[in-house]
Amino acid sequence: MRAANxxxxxxxxxxLTAITPVLRKVVRARGAGLGxxxxxxxxxDVLLAIHSKRHTWAExxxxxxxxxxxxxxxxxxxxxxxxxxxxLSIDDFAEGLAAEAGxxxxxxxxxxxxxxxxxPRAAEIVRGFGLHGETTAETAARLDxxxxxVRVALHRALKSIAKLRERMIE
Amino acid sequence: MKTDExxxxxxxxxxxxxxxxxxxALPLFGTVSLSVVSFAFFWGVxxxxxxxxxxxxxxxxxxxxxxxxxxxxxxxxxxxxxxxxNGPASALGIVIALSxxxxxxxxxxxxxxxxxxxLSTPELLTCLLSIPALAAPLLGVAxxxxxxxxxxxxxxxxxxxGLAAGGLAAALYSLYCNMDMxxxxxxxxxxxIGSVMIAGALSGAxxxxx
Numbered sequence: 001m002r003a004a005n006x007x008x009x010x011x012x013x014x015x016l017t018a019i020t021p022v023l024r025k026v027v028r029a030r031g032a033g034l035g036x037x038x039x040x041x042x043x044x045d046v047l048l049a050i051h052s053k054r055h056t057w058a059e060x061x062x063x064x065x066x067x068x069x070x071x072x073x074x075x076x077x078x079x080x081x082x083x084x085x086x087x088l089s090i091d092d093f094a095e096g097l098a099a100e101a102g103x104x105x106x107x108x109x110x111x112x113x114x115x116x117x118x119x120p121r122a123a124e125i126v127r128g129f130g131l132h133g134e135t136t137a138e139t140a141a142r143l144d145x146x147x148x149x150v151r152v153a154l155h156r157a158l159k160s161i162a163k164l165r166e167r168m169i170e
Numbered sequence: 171m172k173t174d175e176x177x178x179x180x181x182x183x184x185x186x187x188x189x190x191x192x193x194x195a196l197p198l199f200g201t202v203s204l205s206v207v208s209f210a211f212f213w214g215v216x217x218x219x220x221x222x223x224x225x226x227x228x229x230x231x232x233x234x235x236x237x238x239x240x241x242x243x244x245x246x247x248x249x250x251x252x253x254x255x256n257g258p259a260s261a262l263g264i265v266i267a268l269s270x271x272x273x274x275x276x277x278x279x280x281x282x283x284x285x286x287x288x289l290s291t292p293e294l295l296t297c298l299l300s301i302p303a304l305a306a307p308l309l310g311v312a313x314x315x316x317x318x319x320x321x322x323x324x325x326x327x328x329x330x331x332g333l334a335a336g337g338l339a340a341a342l343y344s345l346y347c348n349m350d351m352x353x354x355x356x357x358x359x360x361x362x363i364g365s366v367m368i369a370g371a372l373s374g375a376x377x378x379x380x
Contacts, residue, residue: 005186013181020173044176049380051180053320055187056250069251073322104172111171129182130175136182155185166380 001063005054016047023047023071031079036105042078044108045165049074052162114164122157125150187318190249194315201311205304205342213300213346222350230344230355234363237265238337245312245330249319249378269356276352288353297347301362302369305332305339309370313377321378328374329367336366 004012023046027039034042050070057066115123121143128134128142140147187193216222223231240262247255277285312331321327340359349355 004184007184007186009181009184012184013177016177016180017174020177024173040173044171044173047173047176047180049320051183052187053251053380055189055318056320058250058253061252065252069322070320073251073320106173108171108173108176111176115171126179129179130171133178151183151185154179154183158180158183162380 001054001057002059005057005059016050019050019067020047026071027075030075034079034082037107037109038082040106040108041110042075042082044111045078046071046074048158048162048165052158110165110168111161114161114168117164118157118160122153122160125153126157126161129154190315190319191246193318194311197311197315198308201307202338205308205339209304209342209346213343215345216348218348219345222348225350227344227350230347230350230359231341233265233269234337234340234344234359236337237262237363238334238341240265241330241333241337242312245316245327245334246319248323248327248330249316249321251320251322269360272352273356273360276356280353284353285357288351289357291349291354293347293349293354294358297343297349297358298362298365300343300346301336301339301359302366303339304342305335305366308335308338309366309373313370313373316374317378317380319378320380321374324378325371325375327378329371331374332367332370333363335370336363339363339366 001012001015004015020043024039024043027043027046028036031039031042050067053070057063115126118126124143125139128139134142136147136150139145140150143150145153222228240258243258244255244262247253247258280288309332312335313328316327316331319327340363343362344359347355349358
């Protein structure tokens with residue numbers, strides 16, 4: 001995480017990938033009523049919060065308590081807000097029946113809605129990194145922007161996404 | 171969007187925001203300067219300032235200043251999950267307890283009947299309006315800066331920001347105010363700073379959510 005906060009994208013990706021299964025387990029254990037997709041949305045909220053607040057972690061402090069504090073805050077927040085629209089699907093009652101191949105359990109729904117509200121170019125940049133696994137240089141070349149401009153645009157897009165999601169769950 | 175895809179997006183966004191304290195430093199310095207200048211312009215210092223600062227009345231300036239500094243340290247710590255600030259927190263508690271004790275002692279000396287007399291002066295309204303007015307811009311900038319942090323208890327962080335702004339404003343106002351009776355200063359300044367603190371708590375609960 002120390003390297004990540006100094007701009008090492010590979011290290012950062014490793015940190016996020018390592019903590020995601022743990023966080024997913026926590027979210028699913030608490031949010032059985034939300035369904036897998038709902039839980040994945042909460043998990044994505046937590047990841048976005050960790051990302052946008054990572055400058056509040058001090059390099060000389062242990063990382064785990066900080067991560068836990070952020071995740072706990074966000075999970076409680078998300079469940080409180082979503083509590084009113086807990087969804088029950090037929091699957092909840094069909095336990096033990098042969099399950100049909102459901103949707104991908106790591107697919108969130110909220111993100112698509114939010115990307116739809118973003119300005120198209122910003123959404124395009126986010127999708128470029130997410131769906132196509134582009135690098136900053138590739139995105140810059142495709143959209144005819146400088147790499148610095150892509151970085152700034154991505155930073156801003158993630159800020160707007162966090163804000164929009166916050167508004168969505170209120 | 172899948173979570174793995176989100177991770178790819180986040181990992182690409184390596185631009186890191188500046189630490190909260192560094193981000194706030196310059197705007198806060200500007201706002202303090204603004205408060206000092208508008209104080210000099212609209213209020214001005216009392217004519218016997220030097221004599222007053224050599225007497226017990228200096229506490230009128232010092233105590234709010236210390237209170238404000240401790241609350242500022244606490245607010246900043248509260249904007250960082252897991253950061254502890256037990257030192258400032260207990261020091262703050264002690265200063266508040268001592269002020270309350272001083273008020274009770276003054277009350278015991280003069281009797282409860284002395285309180286309405288001490289407070290029934292037009293200076294009371296000036297005090298109750300001036301301190302919040304001087305504090306408002308400070309509180310605004312402080313809340314803006316703290317919202318870049320990650321406060322787990324927004325209302326408490328907001329209250330501490332209010333106490334910091336109110337304390338600093340009171341210290342400034344005390345250079346103008348020529349009422350030195352403990353029975354006036356303690357309740358009047360207390361109420362004025364308290365109102366800024368309540369405003370901070372209420373707006374913090376909204377503005378510091380994330």
